[in-house]
Amino acid sequence: MLGEQIRYSRLANITKIINTKLELREVLQHVTAAISEEIMQCSSVGVFLPQEDGTFRAYAGKPEVINGASLYKQVIDPKTDLLAKEVIETNKTIYIPDAVKDNRPDRTPVEALEIKSLLALPISFEQELYGLVFLFDYGAPMNLIESEIQSVEAYVNMAAVAIRNAKTLAQKESLIAEKQLLLDVTSDLSMCSSLQECMDKCFYYIGKVLNNNNMIIHLLDPVEKKIIRATSQSRDCNWTEAEWSRLIEKAKKGRTYENIIQEVIQTKTISHVAVGPCKGALLIPLALMREVIGVILVAEPAGEAPVYDESQIQLVQSIVDATAPTFSNLLYMDQLENMVEERTSELAAANEKVVSVIESITDGFFALNKEWEFIYINKHQYLPEGKRAMDVMGKNIWEIFPEWAKTLMYEEFHRAMIDRVPVHFEMPSTSENYWNEVVAYPYDEGICCLSKNIAEKKKYEKELRRLSNLDLIGQMAAGISHEIRNPMTTVRGFLQLLKQENKLDKHDVYFDVMIEELDRANAIITEFLSVGNTRTSDLQMLDLNAVIHDIAPLIKIDTFGQNKLIEFDTQDIPELLLNRNEIRQLIINLYRNALDAMEAGKQLTIFTYQEGENCIVLGVQDQGEGIRPEVLEKLGTPFYTTKDNGTGLGLGICYAIAARHNAKIEILTGPEGTTFLTKFYLKSTE
Numbered sequence: 001m002l003g004e005q006i007r008y009s010r011l012a013n014i015t016k017i018i019n020t021k022l023e024l025r026e027v028l029q030h031v032t033a034a035i036s037e038e039i040m041q042c043s044s045v046g047v048f049l050p051q052e053d054g055t056f057r058a059y060a061g062k063p064e065v066i067n068g069a070s071l072y073k074q075v076i077d078p079k080t081d082l083l084a085k086e087v088i089e090t091n092k093t094i095y096i097p098d099a100v101k102d103n104r105p106d107r108t109p110v111e112a113l114e115i116k117s118l119l120a121l122p123i124s125f126e127q128e129l130y131g132l133v134f135l136f137d138y139g140a141p142m143n144l145i146e147s148e149i150q151s152v153e154a155y156v157n158m159a160a161v162a163i164r165n166a167k168t169l170a171q172k173e174s175l176i177a178e179k180q181l182l183l184d185v186t187s188d189l190s191m192c193s194s195l196q197e198c199m200d201k202c203f204y205y206i207g208k209v210l211n212n213n214n215m216i217i218h219l220l221d222p223v224e225k226k227i228i229r230a231t232s233q234s235r236d237c238n239w240t241e242a243e244w245s246r247l248i249e250k251a252k253k254g255r256t257y258e259n260i261i262q263e264v265i266q267t268k269t270i271s272h273v274a275v276g277p278c279k280g281a282l283l284i285p286l287a288l289m290r291e292v293i294g295v296i297l298v299a300e301p302a303g304e305a306p307v308y309d310e311s312q313i314q315l316v317q318s319i320v321d322a323t324a325p326t327f328s329n330l331l332y333m334d335q336l337e338n339m340v341e342e343r344t345s346e347l348a349a350a351n352e353k354v355v356s357v358i359e360s361i362t363d364g365f366f367a368l369n370k371e372w373e374f375i376y377i378n379k380h381q382y383l384p385e386g387k388r389a390m391d392v393m394g395k396n397i398w399e400i401f402p403e404w405a406k407t408l409m410y411e412e413f414h415r416a417m418i419d420r421v422p423v424h425f426e427m428p429s430t431s432e433n434y435w436n437e438v439v440a441y442p443y444d445e446g447i448c449c450l451s452k453n454i455a456e457k458k459k460y461e462k463e464l465r466r467l468s469n470l471d472l473i474g475q476m477a478a479g480i481s482h483e484i485r486n487p488m489t490t491v492r493g494f495l496q497l498l499k500q501e502n503k504l505d506k507h508d509v510y511f512d513v514m515i516e517e518l519d520r521a522n523a524i525i526t527e528f529l530s531v532g533n534t535r536t537s538d539l540q541m542l543d544l545n546a547v548i549h550d551i552a553p554l555i556k557i558d559t560f561g562q563n564k565l566i567e568f569d570t571q572d573i574p575e576l577l578l579n580r581n582e583i584r585q586l587i588i589n590l591y592r593n594a595l596d597a598m599e600a601g602k603q604l605t606i607f608t609y610q611e612g613e614n615c616i617v618l619g620v621q622d623q624g625e626g627i628r629p630e631v632l633e634k635l636g637t638p639f640y641t642t643k644d645n646g647t648g649l650g651l652g653i654c655y656a657i658a659a660r661h662n663a664k665i666e667i668l669t670g671p672e673g674t675t676f677l678t679k680f681y682l683k684s685t686e
Helices: 002-018 024-038 082-090 107-112 146-190 195-210 241-253 257-267 310-360 402-406 408-419 455-499 502-532 544-550 552-561 580-597 650-660
Strands: 044-050 056-062 094-096 115-125 128-138 215-220 227-233 271-273 280-288 291-300 364-369 374-377 423-428 435-443 446-453 540-542 565-570 576-578 603-611 615-621 663-670 673-681
Touching: 024 044, 024 056, 024 146, 056 128, 082 094, 082 115, 082 128, 107 115, 115 146, 128 146, 146 195, 146 310, 195 215, 195 291, 195 310, 257 271, 257 280, 257 291, 280 310, 291 310, 402 408, 408 423, 408 435, 408 446, 435 455, 455 502, 540 544, 540 580, 544 552, 544 565, 544 576, 544 580, 544 603, 544 615, 552 565, 552 580, 552 603, 576 580, 580 603, 580 615, 580 650, 580 673, 650 663
Parallel strands: 565 603
Antiparallel strands: 044 056, 044 128, 094 115, 115 128, 215 227, 215 291, 271 280, 280 291, 364 374, 364 446, 423 435, 435 446, 540 576, 603 615, 615 673, 663 673
């Protein structure tokens, strides 16, 4: 009876202790002391509370040193301790009277401490597990009876109530502190007048929650969503700007830093990752209405990676969410101010650029208002009668130049002004050698006009019309030359028969001359017709450079005779399958065309080089004026020529020779000259 009274007295005392708001560890020490006094056989009691990694660590107990090791270093892992796992899963007390025969307890502590019997209890309240309690004696069984186990359970229930009360109280205090902190954040942010001040407040409160002041923010481009720069860092940061730069650059080398930033932007959630040399970094999106405007980086440069609980993360997110509207408003105002300054500067620069561009146009340009008055005229605009721009500005075009009112210009300008449509026309000047191509565009205040002297274009058009007439004649000549070969063959045959007549021996010399001339004429015709020939040439392995050097004396004579320069630049190249005579003909045709394109004193360059593993290049470069686009399109067409005395077969023969050598001809042309590149391929490109 006395024992029961003592037990109830102890329970009442512990209940009183629980309600006096003592520190949790002190409360649990009272519970373990009561258990050890209630269960006289017990020499060790330990209260183990859960950890984030799933294990249970000793938090209170008796004695504080077990087998030379601190009680508080003892850890129970349910993965290896089947007894703890079963207590957790069943939420029931388990008594093992003989620990040697039972395989559930972890064998390491059982053997080290010579545990004979073991009592394991869950600390739970309303089905919520708060921890575990283990009891045992050193080297002897406890021999517990059911009433003793029930007594221990009563004390453990007190521990559960104490832990629950402590957690509830801590949660309430934490919630109050968080609400007060958020109120302080909102109040401080409302008084910020600059972006830096706004971020300083945000950094201060984040640092207060995470106990870390190493922070920096990256603002994002509102269009591209890419990092602009490390905009600002916290005032209490231990790092210099140079250290931040090294961190970011080192992280970028792994091509992971930007990826991590982009992932935070996409997910719009806080990310805890390793960045560069940092053990761990917290990346927090600064977002307004689900639109990310920046990313805050909280760095942990040394030591173990920090572990932040869920409440800290949520509180940090709340701080950032409270910062976002203020930051966005300040950013918008800052952007507006910068935009006004930039636009003002841009408008001034654009105005200068427009004037500069218009003045740099080599063609004439002028603008008229709706009263037909000159409001702008560039320096290249031709004005008859020796007038200057300053003489006509602000004056009516038809009054200054009344003769223009009788031309096509008057009609077209009025059509552009009245119908508000662009017009394009050509008009000759009073001089036969001067033509104007005029384009007029309507704009809000009138029309603007661009005029260009196209006298040279008119000459080219006239010449092209003449060449098109010659083209038909050339094609007819090709057909006729092909047909001439048949009677020539007949004549040659009869001449050979006549040579065999003994009576005509004295005329053999004449017969030989006639046959030789017929063969020569046939060879010329064969060369003309070779443009369309696709037969395979007799090819052999030759050195292209050697072929060039063989005809170098001929090339030098031609260039020197025309008072022009020649340069050879041949590099080491492998031998190619070539027909010597055809390649000679190709080089001769190309270099003579090049000489014709240049003025005296200019330089002709013939060069070779290897391009990659599969291509040998022969180049012929001149310093002429280049080839016009309309001419370039027709180059290589049989009988097309721009030369007064040309046959139009030279380039055609070159293209045919190139095709028979598995080669291609490419043309590079410009104002500085033209280069013909003949590319011989070691292997087929098809």
